[in-house]
Amino acid sequence: MLSRTIPFFLAIISPAACWDPLGHQTVGFLAQKYFTTQANETISSLIGLNSEFDIGDAAAWADTVRDKDGLPWSKNWHFINPKGDDPATNTCKLSYPSDCPGANNDNCIISQILNQTSIVLNFSLPLPERRQSTMFLLHFFGDLHQPMHTSGYKYGGNLVRPVCWGRQPPCTEYINDTVPYERNLHATWDSAIPRKLRGLEPRTGVEETKRAAIAWAEDLWRDERDARGSRDQDADQDFEVDVYGARTIIGYAEESNRLVCSSALSKGVEWVLSNDLSLGYYEENKEVVKAQVTKAGRRLAGWMNVLAAELGRMQGMEKESKGNNNNNNKWGDL
Incomplete structure (x- = not known):
């Protein structure tokens, strides 16, 4: 396997993320609340978490290395673009692995979750x-x-533009009154809706964003606890977690893909392009965003809990094997 890593200290000081870190940090902080003790210790040890680089920083890190100075070949790992998507006909359908490009169908998010998992499980790697x-x-x-x-559809909504946010059409905005800027639907879901949900301005400082993520994770945790009552507060198990197969991740991806038709573009592209999305559209979709962030945190925890348990099992087998070898050879020098 070709190793394509960059020094950890360089990764931390890379330029700011291409996309809003609020959602990613919230997912990380929420998942941490569902980690088993074993998972928490394993992840902290693997990453080297500390007061200067916490789980929120780690969860947002991958967006900071997508440019030419980081790991540009990882850019396509953040998404999958199903070929058959056509929200205009209410068709949202994902087909894996055929929708994943690359010589080995490995250049998309589903394949890379599986690939990165296999790397973590491989003790022989650096x-x-x-x-x-x-x-x-x-x-x-x-x-x-x-x-x-x-x-x-239109590259994950990146080409559904310009869309209006906080203004009526025409939707083209201007930076410093001179530079045209066209907001797209993808960024609306990445940033605008989550930020409005938490009462944040479009651009905030690093520390303010992190404080908001910590608070959001706490609120989501409390909401889940109250909703479940005395029921077990374990991580989400609505899909069986199999860290060696694609079934679990495909299930998550298909569910997310269906939301494009049922929520993001349920009123059609023309409607989206001709209305202020910060009004009724936001009200209709804010709970979808909240639910998806919650699921992401719980399911991430479920995956990492199983992954940590598997690492522990493998380490135990290795120790047992070494112990047996020592016992078998204890008379060898006599």
Whole structure:
């Protein structure tokens, strides 16, 4: 396997993320609340979490290395573009692996969740590579639950533009009154809806964004606890977690893809392009975003809990094997 890693200290100080870190950090902080003790210790050890680089930073990291100075070949790992998507005919359908490009159908988010998992499980690989893969996993579960990351329609909604947010058509905005800027539907789901949900301005500082993510994760955790009452507060198990197969991740991706038709573009593209999405559209979809962030956090925890347990099992087998070999050879020098 070709190792394509970058030094960890360089990754941390890379330029700001291409996409809003609020959702990713919230997913990371929420997942941490559902981690088993074993998973928490394993992930902390693999990544080297500390007060200067916490689970929120790790979950947002992958967006900071997508440019030419980081890991540009990882850019396509953040999404999948199903070829058959056509919301105009209410058709949202994902077919894996055929919808995943690359010589080995490995250049999309589904394949890379599986690939990065296999790297983490491989004790023979260098720690920096396994550390990097762990952080990719923390990030990709957030992307997988953002519906536009699982849509092939106009490149995940990036070409559904210009859309209006906080203004009536025409929707083209201007930076410094001179530079035209066209907001797209993908960014609306990535950033605008989550930020309005939490009462944040379109652009906030790093620390303010992180505080908002910590608070959002706490609110989602409390909502889930209250909704479940005395029921078990374990991580989401509505899909059986199989870290060695694609079935679990395909299920998550298909569910997210269906939301493109049922929510993101349920009123059609023309309607989306001719209305202020910060009004009725936001009200109709804010609970969808909230639910998806919650699922992403719970399911990430479920995946990492199983992954950590499997790592523990493998380590136990290795120790047992070494012990047996020592016992078999204890008379060898006599």
